[in-house]
Amino acid sequence: ETGVTQSPTHLIKTRGQQVTLRCSSQSGHNTVSWYQQALGQGPQFIFQYYREEENGRGNFPPRFSGLQFPNYSSELNVNALELDDSALYLCASSQSPGSEYNEQFFGPGTRLTVL
């Protein structure tokens, strides 16, 4: 069974650019959540996708957007990058959203640096 994978592992961009991060969910999982983890802080919920539809969103501006594909893999897109977007971006997959039996399995993350 393959776990959650993310690509790329590291990325360097400049202010104003756009970036796409990718996540492959664990086999059998239909839900993907994205988190931003700034240095020295806990992960902050960006949004969740369930069966290709957005299923909840945290306090992030619209320039953070996402997609989920029929195979349940997902992308996180960030437009007009700002210095404060520098962080570790974590993807987590689960069998379903909102169940008390739900467990999120996290990928290793993508480290984004904005210069």
Add this chain to the structure above:
Amino acid sequence: AQSVTQLGSHVSVSEGALVLLRCNYSSSVPPYLFWYVQYPNQGLQLLLKYTTGATLVKGINGFEAEFKKSETSFHLTKPSAHMSDAAEYFCAVSAQTGGFKTIFGAGTRLFVKA
């Protein structure tokens, strides 16, 4: 709304000593509570979770946590620290209110001294 407060950004213990990492939560509805561990350059791994039922929850690697509703706490303990326990630990809360959203605390870095 839910929130999590982890008391102490850094905790240092000697190998073999008791580990106690503190977590207090706020939730307007019955919460689900989690502890995750993060090793350097890795994602988060679930240690244990409380959903309903028994308030003392046992997890992996000898860790356990007790849900105390009256104190709104969910402290993580381990009787005897091992060098391999050195990592960042995150307490998290979620609740089924309009979707599934997990709120994490700021984390506690555990140092284990030989």
